[in-house]
Amino acid sequence: MTDDEAFVRGLVDSPGDDLPRLIYADWLQDHNDPRADYLRAELTWAEPWKEGQPPSICARLQAMAARLDPLWVARVSRTPIGVCCDHIPFEDRGNALDAADIDRFERRHDIMLPTAYRALLLNVNGGIPDACRFGFGGHGYDGEAPLDLRWFRSLDPSHQTDCLRAPVEVLAHKTKHQTIRKYLVIADAETDRDDNTVLLGLSGPEAGFVFDRYRTRGRSFDPDELNFLCDSFIDFMSMLAPIDPSDLLFYFDSPDGL
Incomplete structure (x- = not known):
């Protein structure tokens, strides 16, 4: 170093x-x-x-x-x-990365990560943010279903402290015009109704945009199901607000939130 x-x-x-x-x-x-x-x-x-x-x-x-x-x-x-x-402090971070680690990940998946997201990986490589919710100063998510961040995913597949923690994942979708749209699953979250994942656009006109998606099991990935959150990763990080733990929608010690 x-x-x-x-x-x-x-x-x-x-x-x-x-x-x-x-x-x-x-x-x-x-x-x-x-x-x-x-x-x-x-x-x-x-x-x-x-x-x-x-x-x-x-x-x-x-x-x-x-x-x-x-x-x-x-x-x-x-x-x-x-x-x-x-x-927003992070706990239980992944193993420290260097630029070569991220370069290898990009080459393996034929992608290029936005600079701001690369910066976060170098800084903390995922982890549990201390009680935070998307939406700051009236911006962002639907007020009837606030989005609470459970954890940011790590680039390190071995960084799984329980069965629910998954690494960063690349999703690809072929459009009717035969072009490939790629997205990166970067975080897991929850509303008062659903389990959600947070995705970062990697290609095409949605490159750099941040979305969330209801976590569906057994169904193929469909970008049309994505909900737009903001148009850059820095904006997403800027709109994470600390909240009182008593207001959280989930509990880390119970996968069912009970």
């Missing part, structure tokens, strides 16, 4: 703690790395998260980010710029 990667993992593993970011910024500055200025600016911009509120979009920070590696920006930045989610 390089020094740079160690610093990134250090700040990812210390949600809410400014010190690892400041130490990383000082190290970058000592190496005349322009990312130091971005990291300090991001730290100031993300202050509202300490009060549980998403910060507003900052044009200056976006302009700084545009000059840097987008994967690095996504890994270190809090939502809604990146996928470093201080407000």
Whole structure:
């Protein structure tokens, strides 16, 4: 592991703690790395998260980010710029991945993952988010059936702590025009009515879009059954809201929610 990667993992593993970011910024500055200025600016911009509120979009920070590696920006930045989610800690993560692990997965399935999702895999590789629901500030899911996230799937097939935990899965569908539409199953969720899966579009006009789908057993995959959630993975992560555990629709210790 390089020094740079160690610093990134250090700040990812210390949600809410400014010190690892400041130490990383000082190290970058000592190496005349322009990312130091971005990291300090991001730290100031993300202050509202300490009060549980998403910060507003900052044009200056976006302009700084545009000059840097987008994967690095996504890994270190809090939502809604990146996928470093201080407000939603992850437990029971998968094994740490490096870029080569993800490259092999992409080649095996002939796909290309969106940068933001690749960033999340490098940061946490799946796991159980601490009591969160899709829909922030009135955006997102149908209010009559809120979508509670059970877990994000891991790229590592061995990361299954119980029989319900499945790895990331690629689904393919051949259209009537003989083109292949591919989707990635990235998370499992639940409404007050159904078990659901969360999918990420990988090809065609739906590439990058996030959907959910009622989990059906014994039926072939049909994209027409997908329910649109948002048009990017960063938007999806931005609209995950912490909730009171007493409001959860499910219980981790019981597959039937009893």
